[in-house]
Amino acid sequence: xxxxxxxxxxxxxxxxxxxxxxxxxxxxxxxxxxxxxxxxxxxxxxxxxxxxxxxxxxxxxxxxxxxxxxxxxxxxxxxxxxxxxxxxxxxxxxxxxxxxxxxxxxxxxxxxxxxxxxxxxxxxxxxxxxxxxxxxxxxxxxxxxxxxxxxxxxxxxxxxxxxxxxxxxxxxxxxxxxxxxxxxxxxxxxxxxxxxxxxxxxxxxxxxxxxxxxxxxxxxxxxxxxxxxxxxxxxxxxxxxxxxxxxxxxxxxxxxxxxxxxxxxxxxxxxxxxxxxxxxxxxxxxxxxxxxxxxxxxxxxxxxxxxxxxxxxxxxxxxxxxxxxxxxxxxxxxxxxxxxxxxxxxxxxxxxxxxxxxxxxxxxxxxxxxxxxxxxxxxxxxxxxxxxxxxxxxxxxxxxxxxxxxxxxxxxxxxxxxxxxxxxxxxxxxxxxxxxxxxxxxxxxxxxxxxxxxxxxxxxxxxxxxxxxxxxxxxxxxxxxxxxxxxxxxxxxxx
Amino acid sequence: xxxxxxxxxxxxxxxxxxxxxxxxxxxxxxxxxxxxxxxxxxxxxxxxxxxxxxxxxxxxxxxxxxxxxxxxxxxxxxxxxxxxxxxxxxxxxxxxxxxxxxxxxxxxxxxxxxxxxxxxxxxxxxxxxxxxxxxxxxxxxxxxxxxxxxxxxxxxxxxxxxxxxxxxxxxxxxxxxxxxxxxxxxxxxxxxxxxxxxxxxxxxxxxxxxxxxxxxxxxxxxxxxxxxxxxxxxxxxxxxxxxxxxxxx
Numbered sequence: 001x002x003x004x005x006x007x008x009x010x011x012x013x014x015x016x017x018x019x020x021x022x023x024x025x026x027x028x029x030x031x032x033x034x035x036x037x038x039x040x041x042x043x044x045x046x047x048x049x050x051x052x053x054x055x056x057x058x059x060x061x062x063x064x065x066x067x068x069x070x071x072x073x074x075x076x077x078x079x080x081x082x083x084x085x086x087x088x089x090x091x092x093x094x095x096x097x098x099x100x101x102x103x104x105x106x107x108x109x110x111x112x113x114x115x116x117x118x119x120x121x122x123x124x125x126x127x128x129x130x131x132x133x134x135x136x137x138x139x140x141x142x143x144x145x146x147x148x149x150x151x152x153x154x155x156x157x158x159x160x161x162x163x164x165x166x167x168x169x170x171x172x173x174x175x176x177x178x179x180x181x182x183x184x185x186x187x188x189x190x191x192x193x194x195x196x197x198x199x200x201x202x203x204x205x206x207x208x209x210x211x212x213x214x215x216x217x218x219x220x221x222x223x224x225x226x227x228x229x230x231x232x233x234x235x236x237x238x239x240x241x242x243x244x245x246x247x248x249x250x251x252x253x254x255x256x257x258x259x260x261x262x263x264x265x266x267x268x269x270x271x272x273x274x275x276x277x278x279x280x281x282x283x284x285x286x287x288x289x290x291x292x293x294x295x296x297x298x299x300x301x302x303x304x305x306x307x308x309x310x311x312x313x314x315x316x317x318x319x320x321x322x323x324x325x326x327x328x329x330x331x332x333x334x335x336x337x338x339x340x341x342x343x344x345x346x347x348x349x350x351x352x353x354x355x356x357x358x359x360x361x362x363x364x365x366x367x368x369x370x371x372x373x374x375x376x377x378x379x380x381x382x383x384x385x386x387x388x389x390x391x392x393x394x395x396x397x398x399x400x401x402x403x404x405x406x407x408x409x410x411x412x413x414x415x416x417x418x419x420x421x422x423x424x425x426x427x428x429x430x431x432x433x434x435x436x437x438x439x440x441x442x443x444x445x446x447x448x449x450x451x452x453x454x455x456x457x458x459x460x461x462x463x464x465x466x467x468x469x470x471x472x473x474x475x476x477x478x479x480x481x482x483x484x485x486x487x488x489x490x491x492x493x494x495x
Numbered sequence: 496x497x498x499x500x501x502x503x504x505x506x507x508x509x510x511x512x513x514x515x516x517x518x519x520x521x522x523x524x525x526x527x528x529x530x531x532x533x534x535x536x537x538x539x540x541x542x543x544x545x546x547x548x549x550x551x552x553x554x555x556x557x558x559x560x561x562x563x564x565x566x567x568x569x570x571x572x573x574x575x576x577x578x579x580x581x582x583x584x585x586x587x588x589x590x591x592x593x594x595x596x597x598x599x600x601x602x603x604x605x606x607x608x609x610x611x612x613x614x615x616x617x618x619x620x621x622x623x624x625x626x627x628x629x630x631x632x633x634x635x636x637x638x639x640x641x642x643x644x645x646x647x648x649x650x651x652x653x654x655x656x657x658x659x660x661x662x663x664x665x666x667x668x669x670x671x672x673x674x675x676x677x678x679x680x681x682x683x684x685x686x687x688x689x690x691x692x693x694x695x696x697x698x699x700x701x702x703x704x705x706x707x708x709x710x711x712x713x714x715x716x717x718x719x720x721x722x723x724x725x726x727x728x729x730x731x732x733x734x735x736x737x738x739x740x741x742x743x744x
Contacts, residue, residue, distance in 0.1 A: 391582075393578055393579075393580060393581075393582035394582055394583075394584060394585070396545060396578065396582060397576070397577075397578065397581075397582030397583070397584070397641075397644075398584070399545060399571075400543055400545060400571060400574075400576035400654075401571065401572075401576070401595065401596045401644070402568045402569070402570075402571035402572040402596060402648075403568075403595075403596065403599060404564075404565075404568055405564075407599055411595065411599070412584055415586050416584075416585070416586060490585075490586030490587075491586075491628065492585040492586040492587070492628040492629065492630055493585055493586050
């Protein structure tokens with residue numbers, strides 16, 4: 001019981017995070033891969049430099065999440081690729097050139113910057129020395145080298161616009177073509193087992209392995225030009241920030257982007273630092289990079305996590321206990337209530353989060369809503385079971401005494417069901433602590449954030465920075481409810 | 496005190512009570528007796544509205560039991576009820592069990608204490624037993640607490656469903672003696688369910704013998720012995736095995 005005010009304090013503390021400074025607000029988003037995060041950092045720092053209050057929601061889970069958030073006005077700007085816009089977001093529309101694309105976006109209330117300067121598309125790569133020796137610069141140069149040993153990723157072998165289409169378009173003669181895992185391809189190049197593979201044109205590995213990206217001289221691969229997508233209203237709300245952002249247009253070549261990706265992915269330099277160094281070197285902007293120590297990072301994540309878990313759990317308790325009472329008193333209705341909450345439980349957490357986005361946008365709201373829904377079943381079921389487990393002679397005695405229904409519930413039935421109800425809340429809370437790590441995918445923060453970053457950067461230390469506190473929190477929460485049970489469950493009912 | 500007019504009750508397909516008419520006199524102890532499943536407990540639960548009759552009506556003190564839930568609660572406060580095992584609330588001490596309803600009705604503390612004292616004298620329950628939880632009491636003590644709880648609001652009627660059912664013979668004997676004294680001192684209307692004829696004869700002014708959801712005969716034990724309504728009455732009386740006579744040596 002004594003811990004409850006503390007939890008509330010933490011929850012409230014996390015709720016009122018202060019937004020410092022004046023100036024128009026610019027909310028930047030990024031996808032959960034390194035290049036997008038770096039671009040998001042660039043945009044954020046440039047906007048800050050232009051006097052805006054810029055915030056960066058990094059590593060959001062998927063293109064649709066960002067697209068929806070931008071259209072709903074929960075984000076103002078995020079980095080996107082023209083190919084993604086054509087192939088995924090505006091699929092099925094005839095958009096022959098960038099002007100048509102711009103027009104289609106305008107109908108959605110969105111604007112698109114000019115290309116940032118690089119095209120992150122499918123590409124073919126070889127070791128620099130090998131390409132030099134054979135005199136290969138362009139894909140069409142491959143025609144005169146039918147003996148090349150080729151290893152493509154399985155996906156590239158199978159895609160309609162992958163190897164079969166490329167071969168036909170260029171009339172390539174290679175016969176020794178193997179499908180293999182993408183990560184093995186780099187090692188194969190290194191050992192000389194293969195000489196040519198597919199890659200993305202800004203992969204960090206291009207720099208690390210010293211690869212030459214062959215020019216797609218017949219423009220076979222669709223263009224994935226990097227652009228900034230922003231809301232039309234940003235131009236009136238933050239004109240200075242928008243014109244500052246446009247300074248990024250044409251500022252990055254493929255080679256430069258590869259270097260930035262490599263610094264972040266392979267050298268583990270924080271994205272914010274990578275972005276800041278680039279801005280200093282190319283635009284002459286001096287931006288401030290605040291790097292938090294591990295303790296303050298964990299503390300920040302803890303507050304976010306507790307906020308998600310605390311609020312969703314309190315709301316779930318408030319609804320689930322009354323539902324459990326109804327379920328116990330009206331068995332027919334109870335079947336329905338339990339059935340419905342079981343169905344919710346079967347929806348995969350990621351899917352539930354994504355369902356919530358059109359309704360609630362991104363950030364903590366959809367995460368809290370999803371956690372709230374997940375918490376209902378254990379509490380409803382344990383409340384109903386606890387009430388139904390009360391011996392009939394006790395229930396009948398309470399009725400025969402002349403106690404009104406409300407008093408019977410409050411003085412007899414709920415105290416007798418307390419142990420079961422608390423066990424249900426405990427289950428819900430522990431599951432909640434674990435599931436809340438997925439909240440990072442929709443921008444809710446919490447322990448999921450370092451886990452997500454750690455997976456992206458293949459950094460076990462970062463993964464543990466999220467996973468260990470999450471496990472500790474789950475144990476603490478479990479212990480807390482056991483202590484609460486010791487106080488709340490009447491002595492006569494303890495086993 | 497109670498008048499049942501054409502009352503019947505079904506549970507699913509089973510006819511627990513066939514339509515019956517019955518009057519239970521005021522200020523006397525009536526014992527409902529009969530073999531298991533004869534409908535005596537069902538009949539008792541119809542008297543305080545724990546069950547509603549399918550047909551007919553139950554009159555309490557000349558008035559039909561109210562349909563309205565609040566009015567029915569008011570009736571129940573005039574009708575004490577205790578059942579086998581006590582049905583005590585396991586999370587409350589004996590005293591809290593007894594005084595729960597009085598506290599809910601916001602009786603002044605002094606009145607509660609005074610009433611509790613009288614009931615302790617009446618049921619001969621030691622004060623320290625009242626401070627214990629039901630799980631820490633003996634079967635006989637639990638039954639005494641249940642009786643105190645039923646009597647707390649000084650009801651007009653006391654309904655008891657096999658109150659001595661699960662007790663060992665010595666405790667049972669003590670409690671029978673005490674119960675008879677209590678009934679005599681209070682002069683309340685008592686309706687008691689049992690399957691033990693000796694207990695019925697010892698505690699009851701009148702007996703209602705039941706079988707298969709029907710009243711076979713109502714009267715004193717003498718009536719039942721001398722003028723049985725049907726052979727079952729005699730069979731039931733004779734089924735109570737007397738103690739074997741000690742062989743003279």
